[in-house]
Amino acid sequence: MTVILEAERIRVHYDRLVAVGGVDLRLEAGQLMGLIGPNGAGKTSLFRALCGLQPLAAGRVRVLGAELTPFNRGVMRAIGFAPDTPPVYETLSVEQFLEGIGRAYGLPRNTIEERIDFWLDQLWLSEKRTAKVGALSRGMRQRLTIARTLLPDPAFILLDEPSAGLDPAGRVQFRQLLTSLREQGKALIVSSHILADLHEYCSHIGIIEAGRLRQFGTVAEVVLGHAADWTRYRLTLARPMPEIAVLLPEIEGARNVRVDGRVVLFEYADDPDKAAALLADLVRRGFPVASFSALELNLEEAYLRAGIRQVD
Amino acid sequence: MESSGALSNPLGWVQAQLQGGWRRALTIGGVYFLGAGAALMIIYRALPHDAPPRGVSPQAFARGVLLVLLILQAAILVLVGASSVRRAVQRDLTGGMIDSHRLTPMTGWSAVVGYLSGPNIVLLPLTVANWLLSIAVSLFGEFPPLAWTAGLAVILCLALPISAMSLLAGLSSKRPTNVAAILLVLGLTGGTALLFLVPGLGLLLGFFSTWSMLRNVTGTVTFDATILFSLAGQLVLAGIFCVAAARRFVREDVQAFPWPLALMLLAFVAVFGGSGLRVWPEYEGQFIDWDRAEFGVSIQWIATWTVTSLFALFPIAAAAQDSARWERRAALDEALAGRRPTHYALVLVLAATVAIGIMTLSAGDATPLMMKDARTAFLSLVFVLLALLTGGAVLRFVYGLRERVGWIVTLWVVLTWALPPLIDMIRAVYADESGPTQPSWLMGCSPAGAWVLIWYFPHITVLPGLIVQTALALATCGGLAVLRRRKIVRPAT
Numbered sequence: 086m087t088v089i090l091e092a093e094r095i096r097v098h099y100d101r102l103v104a105v106g107g108v109d110l111r112l113e114a115g116q117l118m119g120l121i122g123p124n125g126a127g128k129t130s131l132f133r134a135l136c137g138l139q140p141l142a143a144g145r146v147r148v149l150g151a152e153l154t155p156f157n158r159g160v161m162r163a164i165g166f167a168p169d170t171p172p173v174y175e176t177l178s179v180e181q182f183l184e185g186i187g188r189a190y191g192l193p194r195n196t197i198e199e200r201i202d203f204w205l206d207q208l209w210l211s212e213k214r215t216a217k218v219g220a221l222s223r224g225m226r227q228r229l230t231i232a233r234t235l236l237p238d239p240a241f242i243l244l245d246e247p248s249a250g251l252d253p254a255g256r257v258q259f260r261q262l263l264t265s266l267r268e269q270g271k272a273l274i275v276s277s278h279i280l281a282d283l284h285e286y287c288s289h290i291g292i293i294e295a296g297r298l299r300q301f302g303t304v305a306e307v308v309l310g311h312a313a314d315w316t317r318y319r320l321t322l323a324r325p326m327p328e329i330a331v332l333l334p335e336i337e338g339a340r341n342v343r344v345d346g347r348v349v350l351f352e353y354a355d356d357p358d359k360a361a362a363l364l365a366d367l368v369r370r371g372f373p374v375a376s377f378s379a380l381e382l383n384l385e386e387a388y389l390r391a392g393i394r395q396v397d
Numbered sequence: 398m399e400s401s402g403a404l405s406n407p408l409g410w411v412q413a414q415l416q417g418g419w420r421r422a423l424t425i426g427g428v429y430f431l432g433a434g435a436a437l438m439i440i441y442r443a444l445p446h447d448a449p450p451r452g453v454s455p456q457a458f459a460r461g462v463l464l465v466l467l468i469l470q471a472a473i474l475v476l477v478g479a480s481s482v483r484r485a486v487q488r489d490l491t492g493g494m495i496d497s498h499r500l501t502p503m504t505g506w507s508a509v510v511g512y513l514s515g516p517n518i519v520l521l522p523l524t525v526a527n528w529l530l531s532i533a534v535s536l537f538g539e540f541p542p543l544a545w546t547a548g549l550a551v552i553l554c555l556a557l558p559i560s561a562m563s564l565l566a567g568l569s570s571k572r573p574t575n576v577a578a579i580l581l582v583l584g585l586t587g588g589t590a591l592l593f594l595v596p597g598l599g600l601l602l603g604f605f606s607t608w609s610m611l612r613n614v615t616g617t618v619t620f621d622a623t624i625l626f627s628l629a630g631q632l633v634l635a636g637i638f639c640v641a642a643a644r645r646f647v648r649e650d651v652q653a654f655p656w657p658l659a660l661m662l663l664a665f666v667a668v669f670g671g672s673g674l675r676v677w678p679e680y681e682g683q684f685i686d687w688d689r690a691e692f693g694v695s696i697q698w699i700a701t702w703t704v705t706s707l708f709a710l711f712p713i714a715a716a717a718q719d720s721a722r723w724e725r726r727a728a729l730d731e732a733l734a735g736r737r738p739t740h741y742a743l744v745l746v747l748a749a750t751v752a753i754g755i756m757t758l759s760a761g762d763a764t765p766l767m768m769k770d771a772r773t774a775f776l777s778l779v780f781v782l783l784a785l786l787t788g789g790a791v792l793r794f795v796y797g798l799r800e801r802v803g804w805i806v807t808l809w810v811v812l813t814w815a816l817p818p819l820i821d822m823i824r825a826v827y828a829d830e831s832g833p834t835q836p837s838w839l840m841g842c843s844p845a846g847a848w849v850l851i852w853y854f855p856h857i858t859v860l861p862g863l864i865v866q867t868a869l870a871l872a873t874c875g876g877l878a879v880l881r882r883r884k885i886v887r888p889a890t
Binding site for chain 2: 093094096100136137138140142143144145155156158159160161162164165166168170172173174176177181185186188189190191233237
């Protein structure tokens with residue numbers, strides 16, 4: 086697979102504040118990384134560093150093998166960044182705004198026209214083509230920013246809180262768009278507080294706290310934990326039996342047992358044979374098992390389990 | 398999709414659209430041309446046309462109109478042009494669009510051309526309208542039409558560096574800095590004295606030659622060597638500031654003036670400083686009350702030398718900042734810190750050589766005789782070197798502590814360059830002396846003050862000043878070396 090992004094030990098400092106403290110990242114074509122973390126964790130600083138806007142205190146970023154430096158302007162063709170607060174020229178029309186972007190990338194005139202048509206259509210903005218940017222709603226501006234980012238067809242795309250202003254239909258459409266971009270071989274990093282969405286379309290997840298990547302891996306790896314050798318089970322008894330709260334933790338490999346009436350939640354090996362053996366053991370010990378199933382874990386649980394603290 | 402028109406620069410195109418595009422610009426130009434033309438005709442018809450002195454002849458009318466048009470054109474290109482550039486950059490900086498531009502592969506040069514052209518789209522039709530009016534009025538007054546056009550060329554060359562400075566100032570700070578307005582206020586509040594104190598400044602601004610050109614907008618134009626030198630200088634200065642602005646455009650932390658460019662600026666200042674001294678005798682007679690007695694060549698030499706020495710701090714500061722930044726990066730991650738930059742001490746030597754050497758060479762025959770006296774020349778050079786040595790150490794020290802050092806360096810320059818002469822002047826005012834007051838050795842504690850003593854008051858000793866400045870240089874250089882060895886000057890993390 087083509088390596089699109091390589092970031093080595095990048096650091097961003099604001100005077101004495103360390104916003105990003107030694108982050109390593111590597112993304113290949115077709116990978117989509119969801120970046121999650123509390124406010125002030127360094128997500129935006131990391132984004133700005135990865136697209137060359139933010140000076141690095143240390144480290145190196147390469148995009149498609151080319152080092153990202155202020156004077157290496159050519160590499161900027163490969164990068165698209167949509168910030169969380171989209172900057173726009175309020176007095177230009179949507180079409181003029183996008184034409185200006187296309188010109189800045191040196192695209193031929195007919196290509197600019199074709200791409201404006203395409204992206205306005207894709208992002209449901211065709212009817213707003215001649216409207217002033219200042220007259221657009223927040224959600225429409227968000228979509229315009231996405232159009233601006235994708236117009237030059239970059240290989241590496243950074244989207245900071247892209248779905249924040251989108252309505253439910255827009256979010257569904259946006260998920261489809263991201264999936265399509267992945268399929269086209271782009272590498273993407275998307276930050277969002279809507280973890281259910283990220284779980285759905287991301288291939289990788291990074292959890293950032295205080296400028297450091299606390300976790301990074303495939304969605305499955307992050308959701309299940311680093312070892313990915315355990316999962317969560319739900320056991321329902323025919324009637325409440327409080328003694329199970331004592332017994333289960335004594336069984337090797339079982340942990341985090343929570344009993345709530347007839348329902349028992351616990352973590353155990355992610356191995357069907359071991360799970361079957363445990364079930365048989367419980368039945369043999371006389372517990373009236375009504376149902377037993379492995380639960381599908383989600384990002385929200387993984388995030389909470391990571392114990393990320395909110396930054397004041 | 399609107400036609401691209403003549404403005405193919407991407408940023409220029411966007412900025413032009415923000416001004417309403419060509420259609421609006423041409424409408425404004427057309428309305429102005431018709432309105433101004435009609436107004437001139439009405440005014441001329443309303444004036445008495447009897448024989449002089451009561452009546453106004455076509456020649457007198459045309460002469461007055463051409464001068465007014467030229468002043469108006471200067472205001473349009475210099476004041477309005479530079480302000481438009483500044484406003485455009487400020488809007489992009491405060492609105493965040495600068496990041497959007499920086500994300501594109503657009504080069505710094507392309508951005509500079511865009512910022513200088515796009516926001517001024519309306520000025521082009523206005524300038525063309527004034528030019529057409531000037532030709533019509535010149536023909537009406539039976540004057541050569543090219544005189545006004547030559548004046549326009551002179552104004553255009555002056556407007557370019559001022560707009561480039563406005564652009565750089567706009568890109569360097571979110572606080573609005575109106576370079577043209579600052580220059581105007583300086584000029585109106587006695588700043589023109591600087592043109593005589595530092596003749597190189599007058600030469601650069603084309604003041605000496607333009608002075609006669611403005612008085613002769615109806616005559617035959619001759620571009621003498623001095624005005625051509627001025628115009629070339631203005632274009633070079635515009636080029637230097639455009640390079641700096643292009644660098645600053647690509648990212649806010651990039652040095653606008655890295656040490657080689659700052660050294661080039663210093664060489665430029667030295668060339669014009671020296672050349673100004675050389676051409677001054679040709680022009681001093683033009684200006685009533687400004688004669689050699691008032692601004693003698695020695696004081697002009699000292700003033701020019703002071704300005705050049707202060708400019709010599711720019712390349713040293715750039716090298717010191719570069720060095721401090723590299724050490725910060727290396728302290729965090731030596732493997733990825735990149736190549737070690739040129740040592741600031743080497744740049745210091747280069748800056749001193751360029752400042753003194755080029756200025757003296759450019760001054761040529763205008764170099765005062767006293768400078769050919771070995772003791773005077775030696776002492777003058779020693780004070781320059783001590784000032785630069787102290788400056789280099791201070792700059793390296795403060796850049797090691799923090800990135801933004803503007804006010805610290807300003808404070809240091811005021812304390813070491815301006816304060817000793819100021820204290821000495823106050824002392825002289827309150828001294829109970831009969832006869833004219835004399836400076837004391839205290840003045841020699843400042844580099845500029847020391848030069849005044851060496852050149853004007855050779856009977857007053859500069860030894861205390863020399864000791865103070867040597868001690869200061871040794872203390873700052875030695876202190877810096879000790880602090881760096883003890884790693885007290887370390888990166889902020």
